[in-house]
Amino acid sequence: MSTSSNAMYPVMSMSKWRRRWNAFWKNLILCTLLAVIALTVLFPILFTLSGSFMGEEEVVRNFGNITVNGEYTPMHLLPDHIQLDGYADLFIRQPSYLMQFWISLGICVAITGGQLVISILGGYAFSKFQFPGRDVIFYCIIVLMLLPYQVTLTPTYMVVRALGLLNTSYSLILPGVFSAFGVFLMRQIMEAVPDSLLESAYLDGAGSFVTLWRILVPNCRSGIFTLTVVFFALLLLFTFISKSVYNATLPVVTTVRPVKSSISQTKTLEGEFSYSDSSKVTARDDWRVTEVLVETGRQVDEGTPLFVIDVSDYRVQRQNYADSLLKISTQLEELDAQAETEEIASARKLDELKQQVKLLKYQIRNVNGIYPSSSYTMVQRQNYKRNFEMELVKAENSIAELEEKSITAEDDRQRTRKELASQQQVIAVELDELDRRYPADGIVRAEEIGLVDAVLVEEGKEILRGEDCVTMHRGSSDIIIEFDLSVEEGESFQKLSTVSVEFSKRSWDEVRKVAVTETDTKMAEDHTRQMDPNGEVWHYKSVMKDMASPPVSKKAKVTIGAMSGYFENVLPASCVKKDADQEYVLAVREKDSLFGKAYYVEKIEVETKAKNSREAAVTSKDTIAAYEIVETTTLPVYPGMTVLVR
Amino acid sequence: MKTIPKPKLRFRLGRRRALTGIAYAAVPLAGFLLFFAVPFVISIIRSFQSGLTQRFTGWDNYISVAQSESFRLAAVNTFRFIVMGVPAIILFSLLLALALDQKIIGHTFFRTIFLTPYVIPVASTVMVFQIVFEQSGILNSLCLQQQPVNFLHSDNAFYILLLLYVWKNFGYNMLLFLTGLSQIPSEYREAARVDGAGPVRIFLSITLPLLGPTFFFVFVISIVNSFKVFREAYALGGAYPHSSIYMLQHFMNNNFQNLNYQRLSTASIYVFLVIALVVLALFLHRSRKGSVQL
Numbered sequence: 044m045s046t047s048s049n050a051m052y053p054v055m056s057m058s059k060w061r062r063r064w065n066a067f068w069k070n071l072i073l074c075t076l077l078a079v080i081a082l083t084v085l086f087p088i089l090f091t092l093s094g095s096f097m098g099e100e101e102v103v104r105n106f107g108n109i110t111v112n113g114e115y116t117p118m119h120l121l122p123d124h125i126q127l128d129g130y131a132d133l134f135i136r137q138p139s140y141l142m143q144f145w146i147s148l149g150i151c152v153a154i155t156g157g158q159l160v161i162s163i164l165g166g167y168a169f170s171k172f173q174f175p176g177r178d179v180i181f182y183c184i185i186v187l188m189l190l191p192y193q194v195t196l197t198p199t200y201m202v203v204r205a206l207g208l209l210n211t212s213y214s215l216i217l218p219g220v221f222s223a224f225g226v227f228l229m230r231q232i233m234e235a236v237p238d239s240l241l242e243s244a245y246l247d248g249a250g251s252f253v254t255l256w257r258i259l260v261p262n263c264r265s266g267i268f269t270l271t272v273v274f275f276a277l278l279l280l281f282t283f284i285s286k287s288v289y290n291a292t293l294p295v296v297t298t299v300r301p302v303k304s305s306i307s308q309t310k311t312l313e314g315e316f317s318y319s320d321s322s323k324v325t326a327r328d329d330w331r332v333t334e335v336l337v338e339t340g341r342q343v344d345e346g347t348p349l350f351v352i353d354v355s356d357y358r359v360q361r362q363n364y365a366d367s368l369l370k371i372s373t374q375l376e377e378l379d380a381q382a383e384t385e386e387i388a389s390a391r392k393l394d395e396l397k398q399q400v401k402l403l404k405y406q407i408r409n410v411n412g413i414y415p416s417s418s419y420t421m422v423q424r425q426n427y428k429r430n431f432e433m434e435l436v437k438a439e440n441s442i443a444e445l446e447e448k449s450i451t452a453e454d455d456r457q458r459t460r461k462e463l464a465s466q467q468q469v470i471a472v473e474l475d476e477l478d479r480r481y482p483a484d485g486i487v488r489a490e491e492i493g494l495v496d497a498v499l500v501e502e503g504k505e506i507l508r509g510e511d512c513v514t515m516h517r518g519s520s521d522i523i524i525e526f527d528l529s530v531e532e533g534e535s536f537q538k539l540s541t542v543s544v545e546f547s548k549r550s551w552d553e554v555r556k557v558a559v560t561e562t563d564t565k566m567a568e569d570h571t572r573q574m575d576p577n578g579e580v581w582h583y584k585s586v587m588k589d590m591a592s593p594p595v596s597k598k599a600k601v602t603i604g605a606m607s608g609y610f611e612n613v614l615p616a617s618c619v620k621k622d623a624d625q626e627y628v629l630a631v632r633e634k635d636s637l638f639g640k641a642y643y644v645e646k647i648e649v650e651t652k653a654k655n656s657r658e659a660a661v662t663s664k665d666t667i668a669a670y671e672i673v674e675t676t677t678l679p680v681y682p683g684m685t686v687l688v689r
Numbered sequence: 690m691k692t693i694p695k696p697k698l699r700f701r702l703g704r705r706r707a708l709t710g711i712a713y714a715a716v717p718l719a720g721f722l723l724f725f726a727v728p729f730v731i732s733i734i735r736s737f738q739s740g741l742t743q744r745f746t747g748w749d750n751y752i753s754v755a756q757s758e759s760f761r762l763a764a765v766n767t768f769r770f771i772v773m774g775v776p777a778i779i780l781f782s783l784l785l786a787l788a789l790d791q792k793i794i795g796h797t798f799f800r801t802i803f804l805t806p807y808v809i810p811v812a813s814t815v816m817v818f819q820i821v822f823e824q825s826g827i828l829n830s831l832c833l834q835q836q837p838v839n840f841l842h843s844d845n846a847f848y849i850l851l852l853l854y855v856w857k858n859f860g861y862n863m864l865l866f867l868t869g870l871s872q873i874p875s876e877y878r879e880a881a882r883v884d885g886a887g888p889v890r891i892f893l894s895i896t897l898p899l900l901g902p903t904f905f906f907v908f909v910i911s912i913v914n915s916f917k918v919f920r921e922a923y924a925l926g927g928a929y930p931h932s933s934i935y936m937l938q939h940f941m942n943n944n945f946q947n948l949n950y951q952r953l954s955t956a957s958i959y960v961f962l963v964i965a966l967v968v969l970a971l972f973l974h975r976s977r978k979g980s981v982q983l
Contacts, residue, residue, distance in 0.1 A: 070793045077788060081802045084856065087817035088809055165717035172710025180718065182972055185909065187725045189964045190957060191916055191938055196945065198728030221720030224913070231906050235872050251709050269864060272808075 095130070097122040150215050155271060157220030162270065166229025167255050171241065181230070188223030225270060232266035233259060322493060324349060324513040328480035332500045336486075337513065339497055343489040349513055350500055354485040357477060364474045371467050375460060382456045389449045396442045403435040480508075487512070729961075736954035750955040760956060762932060763940040770847070770918070770936065774854050775911045782859040782907070786866035787892075800867070804860040815853070815924035822849055841925060847933040850925065854918045861914075862907050869903030870896070905971065912964075 169181050199218050208214040236259060244254045260267065334351040337343065406413060410428045419427075482488070493515035500512045739746045754760050785803065789796045806814070822840035840849060873896060881891050919938030922930055930939070937960060944953040 069791070073788050073791060073793045074795065077785075077793075077799050080785070081799055084806060084860075085802060087814040087856075088805060090817045090820075091814065161717045161720065164713050168710050168714035168717070172706055172713065174707040174710045174714075177710070177714075178972075180714070182968065183726075184721060186961065186965045186968055187721065187729065189909075189913055189916070189968070190725075190729070190961060191919075191941055195725060195728035195732065198731035199724055201731065202723060202727055217720075218724040221717060221724050223721065223725070224910075226717055227906075227909075231902065232868075234902070251713070266868065269868070 093121055096125045096127070146212075150212055153212070153216045154219040157216065158222045158225045159267065159271060161220055162222060162225030162229040163255070163260065163267070165226035166231075166233045167259065169226065170230045170233040171238070171259075184223045184226060188227060228270055229263075229266070232263045232270075236262045322491065322515050323511045324487060324489070324515070326506045326508055326510045326512050328508050329505060330481075330508075330512075331505045332502055332512075333485075335498060335500055335502055337495050337498060339495055341495045343493055343495060343515070345489060345491050347489045348486045349489055350487050350498075351485050352481070352487060354481050354483075357481040360477055361474065364470050364477070368467060368470050368474075371463050371470075375463050378456055378459055378463075382453070385452055386449065389445055393442060393445050396438050396445065400435060400438045400442065403431050403438060407431045407435065489513075489515070732954040732957060735951050736958050738951055750951050751958075754952055754955045754959065757952075759935065760937075760940055762935050763937040764959075766847070766933065766935055767916075767937045770851070770854075771912060771915050774851050774915050774918075775908065777851070778855045778859055778862055778911055779904075779907055781855060782862035783866055785859065786863045786870060789863070789867060790870045800864070803863055806857045807861045814857075815921055818849065818853055819925065842931050844931075844933050846926065846931040850918060850922055850934045853921045853925070854915060857918075857921065858911070858914045862911060865903060865907050865910065866900070869900050873899045908971070909968070912967075
């Protein structure tokens with residue numbers, strides 16, 4: 044190889060012209076090649092630059108989509124008419140941009156300066172000195188440098204908070220100043236400066252700092268310059284994009300895009316639950332309604348009159364029952380009176396007979412005394428005695444007969460009484476039944492607190508037994524949401540941030556005509572949350588007050604966002620602003636969070652103009668949940684901020 | 690660099706020198722401790738806790754992250770990206786640096802242009818990449834016959850990201866190589882040329898070995914930048930891009946946004962371990978070679 048090149052390019056013998064000719068060709072070829080590469084490299088930048096001079100319409104045509112109706116539109120790199128609309132927009136119509144840019148610039152300058160100092164100090168120490176543990180420490184610095192910034196972002200925040208630097212620009216500058224990359228690069232650069240240079244200065248009596256300042260730094264000028272440029276460029280980006288979470292004053296160039304349905308950035312849980320039971324008032328008999336007292340949507344208490352029915356029929360029936368009841372009771376009274384007189388008569392007779400028996404028994408015992416033997420013969424006495432005895436038997440028989448008779452009479456009366464009583468009972472039950480089927484005063488009342496959903500009766504119409512008259516919702520129109528959410532390990536749901544209730548509602552203004560059913564999403568107010576002792580199930584209770592348009596459907600859906608973790612107090616939405624000029628409006632919520640007072644995008648209403656672009660869905664109005672928005676938690680937003688939705 | 694004069698050692702050693710060195714290192718070290726080491730230790734602690742209650746959970750997070758499909762996908766993608774991207778960018782920027790080192794006409798101009806992508810904000814240029822590779826993009830319009838493909842939502846997304854990465858970072862690498870090349874004393878090459886060595890031979894025997902430290906540096910910086918390519922990937926495809934460009938940073942960022950800090954910490958410990966091992970291997974390799982420290 045060396046011989047052939049020697050033969051082809053004999054250095055010594057090559058003529059001056061020949062050498063120049065060769066150099067020219069080499070230059071030309073290399074230049075052409077590099078120019079092609081340079082153009083390719085610059086293309087995206089030039090494309091953006093030319094786009095900044097185009098009018099809005101042209102930008103959309105050029106950047107939006109290439110095909111219109113299947114035909115490819117001719118793409119052009121240069122603007123048809125040079126316009127400065129974009130610049131005017133940025134600098135004049137949004138003057139805050141300049142201010143934000145200025146703040147960012149200041150922070151960048153501070154960080155770059157600090158980084159230079161730190162890097163030079165570190166590079167000097169690690170390259171020109173020898174101390175124990177030097178290489179291990181340097182190794183650690185390199186490894187830390189390689190870590191993704193998300194890892195240390197939150198802990199760094201904690202450190203900054205502990206130092207009391209929150210909401211100051213130092214919170215951005217201080218962590219930024221210590222750049223492992225800078226130390227690494229400065230060490231590399233300083234390593235290349237020969238030690239002999241420093242040593243001569245050292246021997247001349249220069250201290251270590253003078254050596255650094257007078258010898259090392261001037262020798263590394265180009266390196267330090269590169270570092271400065273790189274730092275600055277990187278920082279400007281970095282400040283814009285990632286660390287802006289620290290300071291809400293920083294500018295944000297956001298692109299918020301609706302997340303496609305297949306992918307979800309959030310852990311949104313959905314659950315179904317019923318928020319209120321329905322109840323109804325049913326006709327208890329064939330009723331004829333004379334007057335309706337309630338209308339749909341009325342909140343009723345227990346006992347509130349609902350409607351009036353015709354009760355004339357009922358009154359006749361009730362009178363009949365009452366009459367027969369009266370008859371039975373008079374019968375019973377008569378029976379009692381009869382029993383009394385009978386009993387008295389038989390008792391008197393029985394007394395008489397018992398007296399007679401007593402007398403007869405006495406006469407039989409003393410027959411000899413009554414009929415002394417002096418005047419009556421034996422036979423005569425015998426006869427008398429027999430007579431007496433016969434009389435006694437007769438009397439005793441009649442006593443027994445009498446007693447038996449009174450018992451059977453009593454039995455008879457008892458039977459009759461029982462019969463009458465059972466008759467009375469049957470009538471009472473029937474009457475009761477009748478009373479139940481018809482309210483006594485003809486007014487049908489609500490049995491519990493509720494909300495009238497539909498009135499199915501009409502004045503003058505007849506309803507059959509068992510038909511529904513009024514359907515209602517139990518409870519008041521405050522919907523109480525109770526929802527248990529089980530939390531799996533590894534998920535960090537700490538806050539119920541939104542409860543959206545989807546329900547069908549009716550347009551109450553048009554009640555009785557057409558029931559219009561539509562779905563609405565309401566924010567729940569006053570939600571309370573309880574966590575069970577073992578920390579795995581969360582019990583949510585939300586009360587939604589909505590008197591104007593009460594929900595009708597039985598089921599509602601709760602969506603619980605994954606906004607959680609470090610956010611501690613949800614304040615009520617305080618800054619929802621609308622800007623008529625802009626296409627997109629942000630609703631911003633203020634939160635006390637780990638990051639001080641942070642705003643996060645609560646929801647975005649996107650009113651998309653019908654574009655031809657295939658990517659952008661052509662919708663008139665769309666609501667995107669906050670959690671589907673790119674960089675919700677890391678980007679600071681401010682009230683009324685307008686975002687661009689691509 | 691073998692050729693650097695030897696008094697180095699005498700100059701560097703000594704007890705007083707060591708103390709001075711520590712004094713100079715103290716300020717940067719304090720900062721690193723405060724803003725890198727302490728947060729990292731906090732991360733380690735968090736990786737052993739449950740996110741919600743901050744109970745100690747042992748290795749649960751490590752197991753669950755290792756079993757996570759998305760973490761594996763992200764790890765494989767990142768590894769693939771580094772394996773393909775780092776050699777590509779080193780080769781490309783080295784070739785350009787060699788070309789620019791020839792002192793051709795306008796080499797400063799070209800150097801500036803090649804550095805521009807590194808300085809320009811990502812967001813503005815990613816849009817152009819989108820316009821080029823979209824379904825209705827320029828590339829599809831150039832090949833009219835074929836069915837339009839959305840390159841950003843196909844396996845090609847990976848290569849587009851690779852292109853974006855090279856496009857953005859090659860200028861800086863090139864600059865590093867140029868600095869390295871300029872530090873090689875021209876006498877060596879002159880001497881070799883006088884001795885009859887051809888350009889290729891000079892490159893292989895002199896330039897390349899002497900570029901060793903620069904190579905190491907560029908290698909490390911390229912890996913750093915390959916991690917940073919997340920920004921471009923994010924701008925291209927959002928938080929959930931096509932699965933071929935779902936990087937570890939996506940995994941971490943999504944966990945950060947969902948405030949699953951324990952998973953983020955765990956994933957970062959994994960990343961840390963791998964990076965630490967790779968850098969350690971490089972370190973040992975270089976110090977065994979002994980010629981130049983680091």
